[in-house]
Amino acid sequence: MKALDHKLRRDLWKMKGQAFAIILVILSGVSTLVMFLSTMNSLTLTRDIFYRDYRFGDVFISLKRAPESIKHRISEIPGVDTVETRVVADVKLDIKGFPEPVTARLVSVPDDGKPLLNRPYIRKGRMVDPWKDDEVVVSEAFADAHRFSSGDSFTAIINGRFKKLVIVGTALSPEYVIQVRPGAISPDFKRYAILWMGRNAIGTAYDMKGAFNDLVLTLSPHANLNDILAKIDNILDEYGGLGSYGRKDQISNRFLSEEFRQLQRFAEIFPAIFIGVAAFLLNVVINRTVSTQREQIAALKAFGYSTLDIGIHYVKLIIMIVLIGLGGGIGVGIWFGKGLGEIYMEFYRFPYLIYDLRPSVVGIASLVTIGSALLGTVHSVWNAAKVPPAKAMWPEPPARFKETIVEKIGLGRFLSQPTRIILRNIERRPVKAFLSVLGIALACAIMMTSGFFKDAVDFMVDIQFRLSQKEDMSVTFTEPTSRKAVYELKGLRGVEHAEVFRSVPVRLKYGHRSYRTSINGIEQGNRLHFLLDMRLKPVAPPQSGIVLTDYLGTILGVKEGDMLTVEILEGSRPVRQVPVTGLIKQYIGLMGYMDINALNRLMREGNAVSGVYLIADSLYQREIYRKLVEMPRVAGTIVRKDEIRNFYETQAEALLFFTFVATVLTGIIAFGVVYNSARISLSERSRELASLRVLGYTRAEISYIFLGELGLLTLAAIPLGFIIGCGICRYIAIALTSDLFRVPVVLEPNTYSLAAAVVIVSASLSGLIVRHRLDHLDLVAVLKTKE
Amino acid sequence: MLNKKNIDKEAVQTSVSEETVFKVKRLKKVYEMGEVKVHALRGVDLELYSGEIIVLLGPSGSGKSTLLNILGGLDTATEGYVEYRGKDITKATEKELTDYRRYHVGFVFQFYNLIPSLTALENVSVVTEIAKNPMKPEDALSIVGLGERLGHFPSQLSGGEQQRIAIARAIAKNPEVLLCDEPTGALDSSTGIVVLEALERVNRELGTATIIITHNVDIAGMANRVIHLSNGLISEITKNPVRKPPRELHW
Structure with missing residues (x-):
């Protein structure tokens, strides 16, 4: 089989352009699969380790105020493991040089300085001295956003009193992996902070000496969560309990779970498209290869190679192409996965990211890719391999053509001969034409999904803030207040x-x-x-x-x-x-x-x-912010403009990354499909095109025949791509629906045009590359040989 | 089939004018195949007159096809010049060569080179649509005796029929010259004769100067002049005082 292997290598080299295009498509599919799955696995692993090492609670509840003695009653509930009581309060911050309203969640640290549950991971500096009332540890994201470091200070308004706080360290917490202010749509690192402070100091400020207003607990294995939640609520109802909830409803954890769900969906949708397209392209290319090698196959069989030998020979060719794509895809996928992980780390604050590429991910990628590639090609390989040698020696019967539908309904007289050639070629192989159209359409659809996120986000923001919430700012009071308080606000200048x-x-x-x-x-x-x-x-x-x-x-x-x-x-x-x-x-x-x-x-x-x-009036904005900070009754202020701006700032990088990846991938699919169709069409029809050149047709005229077919298929693919794109976006929207948010299915004209443009540009590029070959058709050689 | 009535039982004598179509001087062609230089033509001088049939004879590698390809504007000369109606086509640009093929030359190939996706009629139309003063495609097809099979695709026709469509396609533009490279090479002898009859009739009725490449000596009988090529040079030119009708050829 050694000689055959040489043939294999040379065949592969001869079809390098096409093989390269297919490898790119496979690479894209494998890399997206590896990227999404490895990112998901990495984040899951990181999360689990962080949760475990820093003892993330299983059950959470806030309440008005309960005496510390109640803790025992909770501990005694069967199935409850560790219970920790805390004092948690929302405060306003006054930061020099940052006039916008900032709020923070103040979380108590027990007297021994060592929280049992939801333990903060101290990144820099040290834990607070629990007996000092002016030391805080701040969340790392907030410190980074304001460039704070240990020793810096700011003012907090704690229960109406201004208090200067000194930063002694920065921290991360399993409880606030994503730091979202309750009710907000995205993390706002500048305007929302988590602060850790000694229990004694907070307790004094909020009249919580010997009492608590927040409870975290863990469960022993096999505990019945719902039973325990009910029992806790029973006990804490009379202390103003706001209802206990499990980990799955904890807000930071919720955001994470939703993100994983999204990654899982993406890992299903995008690689499937690529690998499907790759299988189709392989099918087309292998089909063509075996049909040009009919006589070689016949000769090999005449020399005594078996049908199986021949079959294995071509399967090897396919596997070679797939393996290169697979290897490259895994490499690029790891690279992308790490990049995506970094982007996630901006939102999701873990102390570290443990990159986790599981062998099973590589296994799934290999299995799916090789499986689909073989599935797509086994038919043509087998058909070629089993032809008896004598029959294979015969040239392939000439292609059969018939009049097209367009001509049958009488429109034929409006068509020139070149146009007829285009139409009949498409109609002669309707399945192939359809699959080409489908392939290009899928490229278009992928591009639309990237625009979809921006459109949906724009739409949501537009509806939420332009139609629904028209206020400049919303001010919340520390507790239900008499209407009279409004007059105080109305009286503010501006x-x-x-x-x-x-x-x-x-x-x-x-x-x-x-x-x-x-x-x-x-x-x-x-x-x-x-x-x-x-x-x-x-x-x-x-x-x-x-x-x-x-x-x-x-x-x-x-x-x-x-x-x-x-x-x-x-x-x-x-x-x-x-x-x-x-x-x-x-x-x-x-x-x-x-x-x-x-x-x-x-x-x-x-x-x-x-x-x-x-x-x-925006003229008086700063003055109003100042007054609001000073008003003891005011718990916090949210400025609509800031909220929108922050939302876009936090989303921007991720969206840009996603759009970039989608554009590259769209380009690859469109390029791969068009380039391969073009190359095959060129190999099948170079004789015909050369004949036309000899008959006096110009390069431009034969390019029309040749590229017109691809152009027509590309144009047909775009509306289909729009439909498929809408379908995929709808599926994503449904898949992502949760009580946190619902993604509206909105696609702006820009998204459609950008998708169409990327497809047309990549198709044109591949057309041009092939046209370059068309310009160098060897007229003489092509006429001398019978195909 | 050709209309038998129109063919003289006697030897055919057509008018060959002294009007020169091609004037070839010291034509050389060297192919560089890697490190080896192949001298396909080593200095050919030749004149071709309007209305004559020339048969180019010679063994493989004698330079027949190279000469024909250069005359047809498919290949370029290394040295020397080729004048078509007073214009040197060796100096022509790509665009001029395309126009030259488009308006002045008709080609017939050994393997027909029809467009498989076009019918017989359309294969002819593909040329008449771009020519300056073409005949009607149907007329071209009836000259080669295929007025009936206009709607057939190449895959539905025999080799002889396909070659006659190729001839119809070549003559439909009313070319000055018809260049035929082994037109009967892929056909059996009786079909080959039918194809040659078509060529002969075109020459007789339209006065198209015709060059036929063949390695089949028997075909030489239908020519006005027979040019023998060997090793890239013209070794002999013989004149047939009387052209034989193709029907009388045998091989």
């Missing part, structure tokens, strides 16, 4: 308009389903904060009853007219029946909305408000 809102933590129940969220009460005749109906038209808050965001309606299984049980989780914690009067559209978060007065009646409270939406 404030042009103010509207109040009430926000109440609740558990909504319908049948056996329940969901913990909040109800927002808003004013009738509001001008700043709008609810949007299912067609995104603003609607007034309901006069009575409650409206739910549509996905919450789906989760609870309620429809308009149903009676919802509302368990209020603050104040006197009443349980009420409220009719659902409608569903509204909201892409981020899940909640209910009521008229503010109706909500207050439900609470049996007077005119309490939780916060205020403001419109302010």
Whole structure:
């Protein structure tokens, strides 16, 4: 078989252009598969190790205030392992040189300085001295964003009092792998911080001496989570418990799980497309190779090579191509995976990233690639190998053509001969033409998915902030406050308009389903904060009853007219029946909305408000921020403009990376498909094209015949690509739907045109490369030989 | 089939004018094959007149095809010149050569070189569509006796039929010269004769100067002049006082 192996090497070298294009496609598929899976595995492994080593809790609950003695009752619940009580508070920060509002979550460190659970990983500096009331450890992301280092200080407004805090270290925590302010859509490292401080100091400030308002615990193996949650809620209800929840509902962990789900989906979609296209291209190229080598096959068989020998020979050729693509793909995939991991590390703050390329990932990649390649080619290889030698000596029967449909319906007379040649060639092999179109269409579809994320994000931001939340800033109070507090804000210089809102933590129940969220009460005749109906038209808050965001309606299984049980989780914690009067559209978060007065009646409270939406003159912005920091009643301020800007800043790099990768991959597929079709078409038709040149056709004219077919296929592929692209985007949107956010399926004209442009440019490039060969057709040689 | 009535039973005597179509002087062609130089033509002088049939005879490698390809504008000369109607085509640009092939020369090849995706009629139209003063494709096909099979694709036709379509395609532009490289090489003798009859009829009716390459000595009988090539040089030129009709050729 040695001589055959030489043949193999030379055959491969001869088809290097085409082999290279296929290798690129395989490489893309394998590298995306390896990238997504290895990133997912790495993040999962890193997360698990971080969670384990820094003892991430299994159950979490916030409450109003409970005496420390209650801890024992919780510890005694069967299945509960370690319990740790904490004092957690949200504070405002005042940072020199950064006038925008900043809020922070202050987390207590026990008196011995060693938290049992959710232990911070100290990156720099040291842990706080638990008995000092001016030392803090700050989250690393926040310190980086403000270029803080140990020894720097800033001011915090702790329960109304200004307090200078000195940074003694920076830390990361399994509890805040992603640092998202409750209710925000993305991490904001500049305007949201996690601070660790001695329990004693916080306890004093918040009147929590010998008491706690936050509890974390771990479970022993095989403990029944739901039972334990119910028991904890039972105990803590009377202390203002806001409802316990397990790890899977912990916000940072939730974001991580959603991200893994997304990576898993991507690992399914994108590699499948590439590997499918690669299998098709291999099929086409191998088909052509065996048909040009018919006589060689015959000769080999005449010399005594068996059908199996011949089959193995071609299978080796295929495996060679696949192995090169596979090897390269694994290499590039590791490189991409590390790059993607770095990008994730910007959002997800782990102390380290353990890159984990599991053998199973390589195994899956190899199996899928080699399997599909063989599946795509085994038919033509077998057909060629089994032809009896005598028959194979005969030249292949001439290609059969017939009139095309276009001509049959009488449009033929409008077509020139070259155009007929194009159409008949396409119609002669409809399956091949269709697969080529499909391949190019998939390239187009991949490109659309990259635009889709930007479009969906733009749309969500546009809806959320332009149609729904029109305020410049929203100010929340430390506790429900009388309406009179609003006058204080309205009186600030530069404030042009103010509207109040009430926000109440609740558990909504319908049948056996329940969901913990909040109800927002808003004013009738509001001008700043709008609810949007299912067609995104603003609607007034309901006069009575409650409206739910549509996905919450789906989760609870309620429809308009149903009676919802509302368990209020603050104040006197009443349980009420409220009719659902409608569903509204909201892409981020899940909640209910009521008229503010109706909500207050439900609470049996007077005119309490939780916060205020403001419109302010930008001229007085800094002055207003300053005043808000100073107002003890104000818990925090969110500036809409900052929120949007930050959102884009945090997304920008990831989006850019994704768009870049998608563009390269789209280019590769489109190039691979067009280049291969072109090369094969050239090999099949060089004789015909040379004949036409001899008959006096110019290069441009034969290029038209030759490239026209590819052009037509490319143009046909674009609308199909749009349809497939929409389908994939829809699938991604459905796959990513969660209560955190719903991705709207929105595709802007720009996305369509960019996808089409990338496809057309790559197709044209490959066309041009092949045309270059067309210009060097050896007219004489081609005419001398019979094909 | 050719209309038998129109063919003289006697030897055919056509008018060969003294109008020169090609004037070839000291034509040399050297192919460089790696380190070896192959002298395909070593200095050929030749004139071709309007309306005559020339048969180029010679063994393989004698330079027949090279000469024909240079005359047809498919290949370039290394030395010497080729004048077509007073214009030196060895100095022509790529564009001029394309135009030259497009408007003045008709080619017939050993393996027909039809476009498989076009019907008989369309294979002819492919040339008439770009020519300056073409005949109707149907007329060209009826000259070669294929007026009936216009709608057939090459895969539905026999070798002889395919070659006659190729001839129809070559003459449909009303070329000045018809260059045929082994037109009967791939055909059996009776089919070959039918093809030669078509060539002869074209020459007789249209006055097209025709060069036929062959290694088949018997075909020489239908020529006005027979040029023997060997080793890249013309070794002999013989004149047939009387052209034999193809039907009387045998091999």
